[in-house]
Structures are given as C-alpha cells and as structure tokens.
Amino acid sequence: MRSIKRKYKGFSLIELLLTMMILTVIMLLVxxxxxxxxxxxxxxxxxxxxxxxxxxIMDFLSRAxxxxxxxxxxxxxxxxxxxxxxxxxxxxxxLTPAGVGSVYEDGKLEDTDFVGNEIHIKLYGYxxxxxxxxxxxxxxxxxxxxxxxxxxxxxxxxxxxxxxAVITPMHSFxxxxxxxxxxxxxxxxxxxxxxxxxxxxxxxxWPVRDTFPVTRTISRQSVVSxxxxxxx
Numbered sequence: 001m002r003s004i005k006r007k008y009k010g011f012s013l014i015e016l017l018l019t020m021m022i023l024t025v026i027m028l029l030v031x032x033x034x035x036x037x038x039x040x041x042x043x044x045x046x047x048x049x050x051x052x053x054x055x056x057i058m059d060f061l062s063r064a065x066x067x068x069x070x071x072x073x074x075x076x077x078x079x080x081x082x083x084x085x086x087x088x089x090x091x092x093x094x095l096t097p098a099g100v101g102s103v104y105e106d107g108k109l110e111d112t113d114f115v116g117n118e119i120h121i122k123l124y125g126y127x128x129x130x131x132x133x134x135x136x137x138x139x140x141x142x143x144x145x146x147x148x149x150x151x152x153x154x155x156x157x158x159x160x161x162x163x164x165a166v167i168t169p170m171h172s173f174x175x176x177x178x179x180x181x182x183x184x185x186x187x188x189x190x191x192x193x194x195x196x197x198x199x200x201x202x203x204x205x206w207p208v209r210d211t212f213p214v215t216r217t218i219s220r221q222s223v224v225s226x227x228x229x230x231x232x
Contacts, residue, residue: 039207043214046174046203050218053171054201057144058222060170061182061197064121064130065224070193072122073226074107074157075184079117084135084143087163092145094135094161104158109193114184120157129153131160132170134180142177144170144199176202178217197222 011019065073081100087093107120118133129149136142145167149160161167171177183196200219208214 043206043208046205049172050175050201050203053175054199054218054220057170057199058197058220062224065195065226067123068121070109070226073109074120075109075114075116075182076103076107076118077116078103082135084137092167093163096163100158104156107157109184111186113186115181117181119182120160129160133161134177144177144180146170174204176204178202192226195224
C-alpha cells in the first residue's frame with residue numbers, strides 16, 4: 001500500500017515566545033498610559049473642585065459684605081484659641097477653652113486696620129447673624145465653616161460659634177484650607193470700608209504627586225467694599 005505523508009504547519013516555540021513578549025510590552029505601555037491618564041484626570045477633577053469651592057467662598061463673602069452696614073460687621077481673631085473638633089455625636093464642633101470670652105470683648109470695626117479669622121455679619125433687614133470662621137483641627141487641617149445665630153448676641157459674640165452651634169463647612173471635605181484670613185482696612189468716607197479676603201485651598205487627593213509640574217494649591221485674594229448708601 002502507498003504510504004500517505006502528511007505535513008503539519010504551525011509556529012515554533014521561539015516564534016510563540018517572541019509574539020508573547022511583543023504583546024506583553026504593548027500591554028504594559030497601554031496600561032501605563034491609561035494609568036497616567038486616569039491620575040491626571042483625577043488630579044484635574046480635584047483642582048476643579050478647589051476652584052469651585054474658592055469661587056463659592058469668595059462670592060458668598062462678597063455678597064454678605066456688600067449687603068450689610070458697617071455697624072453690623074464684627075471681626076475677631078480666635079485662631080490661637082479655638083479649634084475644630086468632634087461633638088458628642090461625631091458632628092463638627094468648635095472647641096471653646098476657658099478664657100475665650102476675652103477675644104470677643106470688642107469686635108466692632110473702628111478706624112484701625114485689623115486681621116481676623118472670624119467675621120460676623122447681619123444683613124440688611126435681618127435680625128439673624130451669619131458667622132463665618134476659619135479653624136484648624138488637631139491634625140492641622142483647616143476648615144472654613146459658617147453658622148447662623150438667631151436673635152441678638154449683645155456683647156457676647158462667642159455664642160455664635162458655641163460648642164452647641166450647628167456649623168456647616170463651606171468647602172468639600174476633600175479640600176484643606178491651608179490659609180484664610182480677612183483684613184479690614186480703615187479707609188474711605190466713614191460709611192464704607194475695604195475688606196481683603198485671602199484664602200489658599202489645597203486638594204487632599206492628588207494622585208500625580210510630584211510627577212507633573214502642576215501647581216497643586218489655589219490661592220486667591222479678593223477686595224470687597226461695603227456699599228452703604230451715603231447722602232450728599
């Protein structure tokens with residue numbers, strides 16, 4: 001009988017290994033590129049969050065100051081005394097140590113420049129006080145918070161940020177307020193004054209670290225003037 005010879009065609013072991021090596025290199029390059037794109041995208045989102053938070057903070061303070069009489073604006077510097085912590089139920093609370101009352105003896109704005117971390121404002125036509133303050137927690141992270149006090153505080157404005165006050169952060173918890181202060185400048189006609197608002201926000205989530213030369217923090221300075229009506 002005639003023998004039938006069959007030829008089998010295929011890839012050799014060396015060809016398979018070479019193909020697998022090339023595919024592995026390509027996959028590693030693709031994975032590295034995707035990982036970089038994702039990190040840059042997350043960093044961009046974090047910075048956009050800081051920008052939107054900064055815009056909200058500056059806009060809120062600007063509208064509040066331009067809709068209040070100078071006599072209804074009080075400023076205090078409690079940065080070395082008060083701090084932010086947790087209340088009994090885990091809520092945000094402003095810690096009030098003994099002797100804090102001396103800070104609030106006189107916060108009325110006169111003809112002297114002043115720098116503070118708290119500002120208490122009563123808007124036109126309202127009896128409630130809107131209080132905004134910058135405080136740090138024990139870890140050194142900064143928070144800009146606000147609260148509303150219903151009624152007249154008299155000469156004791158420490159009640160505005162009492163430990164039982166319900167406070168609301170003015171920024172995302174993914175943002176650290178590295179610096180915040182308000183400067184009162186005694187210039188003008190006696191009815192209106194200038195306020196300088198300085199703030200620096202730092203996104204906590206920054207996956208690119210120092211890999212890319214991108215500025216991480218957002219810093220702004222806003223100049224606001226009260227707009228009381230003056231008759232001539």
